């Protein structure tokens with residue numbers, strides 16, 4: 001498409017055309033109306049003057065007969081700028097007046113007509129001897145005809161002037177409007193073209209590109225700003241997605257390779273049934289760990305997608321604290337740790353009970369895994385509590401282990417991140433990610449704090465149920 005063709009097809013230009021047509025029609029209508037009214041006004045004035053003169057002249061005729069009329073008309077006809085007069089006998093012989101060369105038959109029909117005429121005092125060979133006039137023919141008693149009229153030159157000239165002015169103004173409106181329309185359309189088109197170019201680059205894969213913003217804060221700018229924000233969001237989502245898939249690929253490859261190598265080695269070197277059995281048992285163990293990791297990943301995805309939001313129910317977080325405590329007590333005992341639960345008052349939460357339980361279990365599991373018993377043999381204490389705090393319910397797990405340095409606290413929440421010191425313990429680095437995702441799903445958050453010594457992890461959830469007074 002040519003540049004001009006593109007310009008003509010813009011919405012701005014089409015709108016300009018519509019406005020132009022409307023304005024031109026309006027201007028033409030207005031001037032036409034003005035011209036016709038002027039004409040009518042002049043006609044009315046002529047009619048009034050002529051009627052008054054005819055009344056006056058018939059009065060003169062009534063008083064003094066044809067003689068007097070002839071004298072009066074003679075006198076009036078000679079005045080400069082006078083009306084047009086003619087008195088004739090019933091068969092058309094002129095008795096007095098200042099006009100001749102009327103259109104034939106005029107005098108036979110009484111009433112108003114427009115006619116050509118020539119003034120008697122005009123030289124016969126004049127350039128434009130014939131003029132137009134609006135005349136009234138009046139029959140006097142006795143068969144005489146009286147004609148009185150006014151020249152129409154003025155009326156026609158005014159009409160012509162208005163018509164010419166009208167044509168010019170419509171032409172000027174069209175030219176200026178068209179030029180303005182082209183100018184505005186070109187500016188808009190340039191900006192839209194720039195946006196189209198950028199969109200092409202983005203579609204070709206450069207998600208970092210942004211639409212140009214002129215800074216005029218108009219509707220195009222607002223659109224560009226919103227689209228840019230959308231692009232920011234898409235870019236960060238894409239980035240997150242890429243990171244997750246990279247992590248998954250990387251972190252699952254190692255255990256799978258290990259699994260494969262162990263099986264291969266067993267095939268090559270195992271001497272008896274026992275060796276095969278051991279190799280198979282190790283394989284099953286490794287597979288279980290893989291399945292656990294997959295389950296954790298799926299649960300995180302479920303929490304993050306917001307799907308789990310559909311079956312949110314009211315439940316008591318204090319109950320969950322007791323349940324999880326009971327579940328993990330044997331494991332804590334085994335590790336030489338004292339697990340204590342403090343959740344005396346009900347803590348109502350509206351949410352997904354299963355996910356919240358799993359999140360809390362992950363925190364307790366960490367505490368048991370990473371907090372060693374004190375060196376003197378007294379069991380280090382792990383405290384699990386559910387408390388009401390303002391409009392929140394806090395599920396807290398506090399231990400006296402090595403804790404997590406402040407600088408690492410935001411990092412360990414990411415998927416597959418494990419601290420160097422924990423490499424000896426089993427795990428895939430997904431426990432805290434799930435807890436954080438579950439907290440976010442409920443509109444709350446997961447925070448890690450210093451327990452001096454040790455780690456204090458808190459899942460803060462918005463409180464559900466009837467509001468209770470907090471003493």
Ligand SMILES: Nc1ncnc2c1ncn2[C@@H]1O[C@H](COP(=O)(O)OP(=O)(O)OP(=O)(O)O)[C@@H](O)[C@H]1O
Nearest residue numbers: 366367370403412418419422427428429430431432
């Ligand atoms: N209570 C804690 N004390 C000290 N370090 C901790 C504690 N909880 C978590 N960490 C550190 O944070 C890391 C991430 O914890 P997370 O629960 O996400 O993964 P994981 O326990 O290693 O594996 P998973 O929970 O998936 O079995 C852990 O590897 C550990 O280094």
Ligand SMILES: [Mg+2]
Nearest residue numbers: 362366431432
């Ligand atoms: Mg864990």
